Amino acid sequence: MKMSDIAEKSGVSIATVSRVINGDKNVKDSTREKVLKVIEEYNYTPSAIARNLSKKDNNxxxxxxxxxxxxxxxxxxxxxxxxxxxxxxxxxxxxxxxxxxxxxxxxxxxxxxxxxxxxxxxxxxxxxxxxxxxxxxxxxxxxxxxxxxxxxxxxxxxxxxDNIGGAYKGVSVLIENDHKNIAIITGPLKSKPGRDRFRGYKNALSENGIEVTEGNIYEGDFQVESGYIHGKEILSRKIRPTAVFVSNNQMTLGFFKAMNEMKLSTPEDIAVLSFDRVEILDIFGIKLTTVSASxxxxxxxxxxxxxxxxxxxxxxxxxxxxxxxxxxxxxxxxxxx
Structure with missing residues (x-):
């Protein structure tokens, strides 16, 4: 039922029905009761969007x-x-x-x-x-x-x-654990989080005298599939990195899917650090080190x-x-x- 139907059955104009719905006080009590009775009888629910279009803004x-x-x-x-x-x-x-x-x-x-x-x-x-x-x-x-x-x-x-500081903090922990061959799966480098987390990774390596090598950089897109694809590439390398920094939770899930398929585990086969928490991994007993904000x-x-x-x-x-x-x-x- 439309507002025009309510108006017709109430014997008033559409404008009057609109004023009743919007709580306009400049409507006679008798008219208001008549309109509300029809609304109740036909279980009419006015469109919030339609009401909002008659106002300068809405709630x-x-x-x-x-x-x-x-x-x-x-x-x-x-x-x-x-x-x-x-x-x-x-x-x-x-x-x-x-x-x-x-x-x-x-x-x-x-x-x-x-x-x-x-x-x-x-x-x-x-x-x-x-x-x-x-x-x-x-x-x-x-x-x-x-x-x-x-x-x-x-x-x-x-x-x-603080994506730069967070990535720097996380990669620094890997370095403190004697990792020097550290791969990264970045987010899309067109995005600020993707670029900043990559920058934090590079800063941590450079300040510890570790060369940033092109072969350890894999650009992802923050989606599970890219973590999986790049995970397979990293884990299949003849000389595998000892650690990987994955730049968000979804790509980390993809990386662990690749690890599971290849029957590998962390940290025994490769150390893993994730930007963002991945609570679902706790169900499988995987204790993942993460850096994250609330x-x-x-x-x-x-x-x-x-x-x-x-x-x-x-x-x-x-x-x-x-x-x-x-x-x-x-x-x-x-x-x-």
């Missing part, structure tokens, strides 16, 4: 992430939700699968729905089309918070993880920053927050062979 926060199936981003969304729920706001989540065209479509739909604010982990930090979509939010005075990934030359508020806190801080920006839209100075990482040493960093 909805947009959240755009590249891979909601990744526990990293689902935990981040949990942190955002924890803050937003306490503010009587709604959350509308879009998953882009790390594809620019899906991200642009998501942003256009969020613009059309006149959301109150946006938290986004961008697909790319440099493409112009994506940035122009976010510029539309800025021009519409809709606050935007960049989380986890940056955009070049952006002055938007942002919350990031991803839930990443979501909490980005949501808090968004609410502050919504309340102070005229504030000129942009905010930038960097969350520190924690090293969890559990044994997979040791050198056995």
């Amino acid at each position: 909805t926060i947009g959240v755009v992430v590249p891979d909601i199936s990744n526990p990293y981003f689902s935990e981040m969304v949990e942190g955002i939700s924890e803050v937003i729920d306490g503010e009587n706001l709604n959350i509308l989540i879009y998953n882009t699968n790390d594809r620019i065209e899906k991200e642009q479509k998501s942003l256009q739909m969020l613009l059309e729905q006149r959301i109150k604010g946006l938290v986004i982990t961008v697909t790319s930090e440099s493409y112009e089309n994506g940035k122009s979509y976010l510029d539309k939010f800025v021009k519409s005075r809709i606050p935007v918070i960049l989380v986890d990934r940056d955009i070049k030359d952006s002055s938007m508020d942002c919350v990031f993880i 991803v839930k806190e990443l979501g909490v801080r980005s949501a808090e920053m968004l609410l502050e920006r919504i309340r102070n839209k005229d504030k000129d100075i942009s905010q930038k927050m960097i969350l520190q990482t924690v090293l969890d040493i559990r044994g997979s960093e040791k050198k056995v062979r």
Whole structure:
């Protein structure tokens, strides 16, 4: 049933039905009761989106992430939700699968729905089309918070993880355990986390007098399959590295899939260190050493920053927050062979 049907059965205009639904006090009590009776009789549920289009903005926060199936981003969304729920706001989540065209479509739909604010982990930090979509939010005075990934030359508020320091911290532990032949599976080097974690790896090697060799660098894409493919390549080498630094949780899962197929284990056959926790490995008794930040806190801080920006839209100075990482040493960093 449409709003026009309610109007016809109530004997009033569509505009009057709309005012009743939106709680307009300038409607006669008798008219309101008549409309509400029809709504109850026909179990009519008004579209929240349709109501919002008649307003300048609404009570909805947009959240755009590249891979909601990744526990990293689902935990981040949990942190955002924890803050937003306490503010009587709604959350509308879009998953882009790390594809620019899906991200642009998501942003256009969020613009059309006149959301109150946006938290986004961008697909790319440099493409112009994506940035122009976010510029539309800025021009519409809709606050935007960049989380986890940056955009070049952006002055938007942002919350990031200390990826360089975290990677440096983790690789340094491998070096302290006498590893010198250390491979890395990087994230996509077009992304800030991918580049920064690679930079931390290089810094740790260079500062300890260890050469950064091209043969130990494998560029992944933060997905399970790339960790698996590069894992097979690393583990099949005639002279295998004694350790590997895997740049995120999903690729670490792929790497362990390759290890399982080849009947290898850590640290007996190769030491493994992961950026991000991989809790599921605990089920199989694998004690993995990791470096990570609280991803839930990443979501909490980005949501808090968004609410502050919504309340102070005229504030000129942009905010930038960097969350520190924690090293969890559990044994997979040791050198056995």
